[in-house]
Amino acid sequence: MVSVRVEDVWMVFGKVNALRGVSLQVEEGELVTLLGPSGCGKTTLLRIISGLYRPTKGRVYFDSEDVTDKNPWERNVGLVFQDYALWPHMTVYDNIAYGLKIRNVPKDEMNERIHRIASVLRIEELLDRYPHQLSGGQQQRVALARAVVINPSVLLLDEPLSNLDAKIRINVRTEIRKLQKELKITSIYVTHDQEEALVISDKIAVMNQGIIEQIGSPLEIYNHPATLFVADFVGQINIVKGKTNKRLGENEVIFDTDVGPLKVHTGGEEYSGEVYLAFRPENVELYRPNNPPVNEENVLEGTIDTIQYLGNLLRLDVLVSEKKIRVELHNPAKRGIYSPGEKVYLYIPPTMIHVLTK
Incomplete structure (x- = not known):
């Protein structure tokens, strides 16, 4: 060797x-x-x-x-x-x-x-x-x-x-x-x-x-x-532009984005100017209006635009403020049927959002 x-x-x-x-x-x-x-x-x-x-x-x-x-x-x-x-x-x-x-x-x-x-x-x-x-x-x-x-x-x-x-x-x-x-x-x-x-x-x-x-x-x-x-390049991902709005203590920052304010756990990093917030589709949680998320922050309201059924995976594009957010649901048979045009809520955990500057 x-x-x-x-x-x-x-x-x-x-x-x-x-x-x-x-x-x-x-x-x-x-x-x-x-x-x-x-x-x-x-x-x-x-x-x-x-x-x-x-x-x-x-x-x-x-x-x-x-x-x-x-x-x-x-x-x-x-x-x-x-x-x-x-x-x-x-x-x-x-x-x-x-x-x-x-x-x-x-x-x-x-x-x-x-x-x-x-x-x-x-x-x-x-x-x-x-x-x-x-x-x-x-x-x-x-x-x-x-x-x-x-x-x-x-x-x-x-x-x-x-x-x-x-x-x-x-x-x-x-x-x-x-x-x-x-x-x-x-x-x-x-x-x-x-x-x-x-x-x-x-x-x-x-x-x-x-x-x-x-x-x-x-x-x-x-x-x-x-x-x-x-x-x-590696895998499916959502990317939205953001700008620092407010720092909450050492490790949390609220960014203004195209889809609304998003709180992010940043690990103490300082950011100025425009950044990119990236999060994987499988980390986005999907809710119907009759069963909304309990969280108050990082909740987005949108409309299902397209649906791709891939057997063990359901891939949805949800329109939020005219921007598409991709969501992936594993084992879709347990989740029920979704339809284009349906209103939904998205929750993005702050720990699952990455801040990129380049």
């Missing part, structure tokens, strides 16, 4: 700064996900770590060794790509064996390692087949086996599940996480899928326009977003 350290990395393509001073620390055995929209620089950063790109500026270290100028095969990295990149004229066995042959691994050891990883990934019965005879999920398992069988120091995965159907994607990501934990391989995973990142990661680095906006555990990224971009 090794750690990976990226220090002040820049990557310039012509006039485009694809990466702008990125620094990242990945500890031994961790799985860190680079999450962000298309064009944010996450694949460029992965390619620099792999050795496929040399950065315009900055250094890459595996443990204390500077590998910035080393080729991919000198870094002992395992690579898994979006398009699988399997050799079509080779059997599954030979595809998995490719990296071992290059490394002159003895035949008996090679055979043992291939069968062991094939067993872990449940592809033993596929070893004599060719890629065109496999499903997408099976091809992805073969690509993963080929990357892992070489015992890489670092495993790098670039959007490995984006070509798979939803159900298969869930199964394969579970296998990837299980395998990574079992083998304790330091891994860096690129995706634009928020759910995937939350499920699979020890830490998430949220990227935007060539920089890392926030690094933290899935819990930290979701519940305590550091910037407006992170809050908006």
Whole structure:
């Protein structure tokens, strides 16, 4: 196992700064996900770590060794790509064996390692087949086996599940996480899928326009977003503009907003000028007029605009002073039927509102 350290990395393509001073620390055995929209620089950063790109500026270290100028095969990295990149004229066995042959691994050891990883990934019965005879999920398992069988120091995965159907994607990501934990391989995973990142990661680095906006555990990224971009990109969220109206003691502030005054537990932070108040739809409590909330503060009156039924989840957009507030109700069968145009009350707990300034 090794750690990976990226220090002040820049990557310039012509006039485009694809990466702008990125620094990242990945500890031994961790799985860190680079999450962000298309064009944010996450694949460029992965390619620099792999050795496929040399950065315009900055250094890459595996443990204390500077590998910035080393080729991919000198870094002992395992690579898994979006398009699988399997050799079509080779059997599954030979595809998995490719990296071992290059490394002159003895035949008996090679055979043992291939069968062991094939067993872990449940592809033993596929070893004599060719890629065109496999499903997408099976091809992805073969690509993963080929990357892992070489015992890489670092495993790098670039959007490995984006070509798979939803159900298969869930199964394969579970296998990837299980395998990574079992083998304790330091891994860096690129995706634009928020759910995937939350499920699979020890830490998430949220990227935007060539920089890392926030690094933290899935819990930290979701519940305590550091910037407006992170809050908006990761999961569903409501964001309203606010301005300080009154401070209530050390930890509470009332903000004037587009939907009315909202009290927030701020933890003693001081705010001036315009801010953004962010709160998750699942933290908004919904009440009917015949059963209003007992709280007097942070209660908003609105009208249901749209309803989305998602099986285990009911997603409603409620118009409050011409602004839509999203509400999510889990296990909707127990909540009764709601209709567009229905009058409702919303209660937003002060502890569930985050104040963002950028």
